Amino acid sequence: MADKIAVEGLNAWFGKTQALHDIDMAVPENSITAIIGPSGCGKSTFIRCINRMHEEIRGAYSNGRVILDGEDVYGSGVDPVLIRRRLGMVFQKPNPFPTMSIKENVVAGIILNRRLGRHEIEETAEKYLRRAALWDEVKDQLNRPGVSLSGGQQQRLCIARALAVEPEVLLADEPASALDPISTAKIEDLFTDLKERYTIVVVTHNMQQAARISDRTAFFLSGHLIEYGTTDKIFTNPSDKRTEDYITGRFG
């Protein structure tokens, strides 16, 4: 498989604190890559560097290269606003827009950037609610507020909203950590379906989850990429002692 994203020599800081040290990592196309590691190891910072959300935090900056289909995301003349449309993101806590209905939430990324006819809105909303496996549950209440849904449904609504912008990559920052097991299972199934169309990078605290859904796994520790390989290899025969200690639950 071709590499969709290639990260080269990535360093990131919050003020004077360095959060990522010299990360090199390639993410193959149409796969799920899991990022695991203890709290504060730089997992979230890493995926936020991929779509240039890291720099939105006050005092945060980074250097290095993130190559998306041969083009450096940090290259001169690259507009972070436009690059983010190619790299969709789902956050830890579901964050639908509270002033918008379910339908409006799905198309929010589109209507905030260009006009959309009424008919187009209906069509687009249905298409992506179906893709996020939420359509059957909400098709009779499309005009109710997005925040009226349950936590798990809100998270799938946010996935639908991210997909509606037609990104090539979906970055997910612990998307199921605030959800119950049934909702979590739905999100996991959804990701497995979505990898046919998208390249997915998912940060997770849950190692079973990483083992269940991902093709490749990266283990981060204190801002360093310790080990990266196929999920099979990482979970059955890790080459680094620290990886083994972490996945067997000896620390973290």
Added chain:
Amino acid sequence: MKTDFRYIRRKVFGTVMLGLSLLAALAAVSMLFWILGYTFIKGISAVNLDFFTKLPTPVGVPGGGLANSIAGSIIVVGMAGLMAIPVGIATAIYLSEYGRGVFASTVRFVSDVLAGVPAIVAGIVAYALVVTRMHRFSAFSGSVSLALLMLPIIIRSSEEIFRTVPDTLREASFALGVPKWKTILSIVLKTASGGLVTGTILAVARVGGEAAPLLFTSFSNSFWNFNPGQPMATLPVDLFNYSISPYQDWQQKAWAAALVLVGMVLLLNISARLYLARKGFKR
């Protein structure tokens, strides 16, 4: 037992302190009700349809009302709002969404100082800036002085409201590839709209009762006037003029004006609360 004694002592001390603080709260509230009640009793007899529909009559002529100054108050405060609300909200957007560093903290500090400026000083400034240049008193100059008073209230309350909009919503919008200015207009402003309306209504209510800055800006007028370039009657100024007059009839009108003024402020406050309750905090 020793422990029992301590327990009883704490319990008694707690009860006494609770009683004292209740008493203090009661004293504070009773003052408010006393003011409201006294104004009501003194003023209600002069509040009738004529009061809202007729012009003032000369001394000694019975009847008449303060229709012109009720309308004048609405016009002067309304024009002040037109000046202060857009500038205030725009400043708040700058402070909460962009403001970093020395300039922003200077703006914040200045608006805090401006909030503490006595109303009569705002009047003097408007007098110097507008009245001396136009060579006459005018409703417009009154609005300028009230706008000066409203501005810091709107800036600070709006900034607080913008800060209650969760950052996760801004992030969600950025991550969808929405530019920052569009995020502010479509997400932040919309999410904050309930609180903004409430804060603005309260700012209007706060300056609506000011008389001091209007005494030498919008002045007074015994007739209908809808020209902002001319002196205009307002309720607080008429209240002042009538209450210091030696005529019983005018003093009676002053009480009525006080009652109507308090009623209007109360109405604004209640409508702000109702609006907030209906809109609710959705998050």
